[in-house]
Amino acid sequence: QQQVKQSPQSLIVQKGGISIINCAYENTAFDYFPWYQQFPGKGPALLIAIRPDVSEKKEGRFTISFNKSAKQFSLHIMDSQPGDSATYFCAASTTGSQGNLIFGKGTKLSVKP
Amino acid sequence: NAGVMQNPRHLVRRRGQEARLRCSPMKGHSHVYWYRQLPEEGLKFMVYLQKENIIDESGMPKERFSAEFPKEGPSILRIQQVVRGDSAAYFCASSPLSLAGAVTDTQYFGPGTRLTVL
Numbered sequence: 001q002q003q004v005k006q007s008p009q010s011l012i013v014q015k016g017g018i019s020i021i022n023c024a025y026e027n028t029a030f031d032y033f034p035w036y037q038q039f040p041g042k043g044p045a046l047l048i049a050i051r052p053d054v055s056e057k058k059e060g061r062f063t064i065s066f067n068k069s070a071k072q073f074s075l076h077i078m079d080s081q082p083g084d085s086a087t088y089f090c091a092a093s094t095t096g097s098q099g100n101l102i103f104g105k106g107t108k109l110s111v112k113p
Numbered sequence: 114n115a116g117v118m119q120n121p122r123h124l125v126r127r128r129g130q131e132a133r134l135r136c137s138p139m140k141g142h143s144h145v146y147w148y149r150q151l152p153e154e155g156l157k158f159m160v161y162l163q164k165e166n167i168i169d170e171s172g173m174p175k176e177r178f179s180a181e182f183p184k185e186g187p188s189i190l191r192i193q194q195v196v197r198g199d200s201a202a203y204f205c206a207s208s209p210l211s212l213a214g215a216v217t218d219t220q221y222f223g224p225g226t227r228l229t230v231l
Contacts (some may be wrong), residue, residue, distance in 0.1 A: 006155075034217040042220035043204055044156065045116075095218055100146060101157035101171060104119055 002027060004092050006104025013111050021107045023090035026071065030092040034101070035064065035075050038087045047088075048075070079113045093111040114141065117189075117207050117223035132192040132199070134226045136180045138207030144168075145188045146220060147180060150202040162188060178220050195230045 005024045013019045023033075031052055038046035050064040050073065051059045057064045063076040077084055087108050091101040118137040126132050138145050143164050148156040158172040164180035173180065177195075182188040192199055206220035 005120075033220075034224070042225045043119075046219065046221065049219070093218060095163045100158035100161055100172065101148075101156070101220060102158070103148075 002102055004090060004102050004104045005088065006090050006107060008107060010108040011110070013080045013109065015080065015082060015111055015113050017080050019080045019084065019109055019111070020074055021088050021090070021109070022059060022072065022074045023104050024072045025092050027092070027094070029094045030072070031095050032093045033064070033066065033073050033092050036089045036091065082107070082111045082113050085109055085111050115169050117221055117224035119205050119226050121226060122224060123227050123229070123231060124196045127231050128193050128196055132195050132228055134190040134203050134228070135187040136190070136205030137187040139209070139221055142207035142209050146206045146208070147190050148204045148206065150204060150225070155205060156204060159190070168211040189220055192229055195228075197230050200230045
C-alpha cells in the first residue's frame, strides 16, 4: 500500500532522444509526487513535482505526466543530453501526514553521445 | 543561501563503535528528515524531527538508533554499536514552512554521509 514502483531499472538513450521513466502507486491518499535527480556521490536534487489536480507539468525539458485513475505518473526528458546521465527517483507523500517521502527504487539513465 | 549541510561526508567505523552524523538544515528551515540509502536502492525514511521534538520515528530501527534536533545546533543521528549492515549513505533533508506556518511538502536534501562499517 505504501510502495511506489518504478520502472525501468536502467535506461539507455541516445543524445537528443526522449527518456521516459514510469512510476505507479497504490495509496490514493498520496497527493504530492516529486522527481529527484541524483549524481554519483551526491544527494538527491529536486527536479520537478506535481499534485493530482493537474495531468501534466512542464519545466524546460522535463515533463511529468500524471494519470490519477491509473495511479501512475511518469517523467519525460526531452532532447536528452549526456549531462542528464544520473539516477532518477520518483517519490510520493501525503500532505498533512508526517510528510515522509516514499521513494521508488530508482532508474539509472545513461545518455549516449 | 547555503543548502543542507551534512558532516562528516565519509565515516569509517569498526563494528561495535558509535557513529554520529550531523545535519544542519537550510537557513530558516525547522523541519528535518533522515533517510537511509543502501547501494542500488531508493531512499528509506527513518525519522522526522522539529526543533526539540521527534514527530515521526516509524522508520527508525528500534535498537541502537536515535535522533535529536536540539534548540541550538545541528540535528544528530546516532548509531550505537554499529554493525556491517549499517553501512549505507545517510541523507538529511529539510523543509520550509509555508506563509501560513505549515510545513511544506518540498524537501531539500544534503550531500549525505557515507558510513562504512569494517
